Amino acid sequence: MYLAVKHVKPLENYHLLLIFDNGEERVFDARPLLSFGRFSELNSPDVFNAVHVSFDAIAWPNGLDIDPEYLYEHSQALSRIPRSATPARR
Numbered sequence: 001m002y003l004a005v006k007h008v009k010p011l012e013n014y015h016l017l018l019i020f021d022n023g024e025e026r027v028f029d030a031r032p033l034l035s036f037g038r039f040s041e042l043n044s045p046d047v048f049n050a051v052h053v054s055f056d057a058i059a060w061p062n063g064l065d066i067d068p069e070y071l072y073e074h075s076q077a078l079s080r081i082p083r084s085a086t087p088a089r090r
Contacts, residue, residue, distance in 0.1 A: 004056030005068050010049040014042075016058070017078070018071055026075035038064055 007019040016028045030048070033039040041062055042048045050061050059065035 003068050003072050005053050005058055005071060008051050008053055008058045010051055014048060016051065016071075018058070018075060020068070020072065021056075025078040026072065027078055028071050028075040033066075038062070 003024075004021040005018055006021050007017075009017040011017055011027070014030045014034065016030060018026045018028055020026065030039075030042065034043050042060065042064065047060065047062065051058050052060075054065060057065050057067045058071065
């Protein structure tokens with residue numbers, strides 16, 4: 001099954017709230033990527049928070065993007081994250 005990202009919202013501490021086209025809400029922790037190549041450009045909160053949906057993936061104005069399969073596979077269902085550990089929504 002192919003999933004598309006329909007909405008993305010930056011959260012605190014380099015996490016992203018993702019809503020997929022199946023209605024599932026998931027949280028993606030981008031911190032592990034921030035030390036790799038051009039992804040280090042996202043270390044600035046202003047740059048990171050400029051994330052947006054591009055077609056069915058997420059992207060930033062500097063041209064970086066992440067496909068929906070990777071995001072889904074490397075994220076956690078919002079319902080499975082304990083309330084106390086859920087990054088605050090902005």
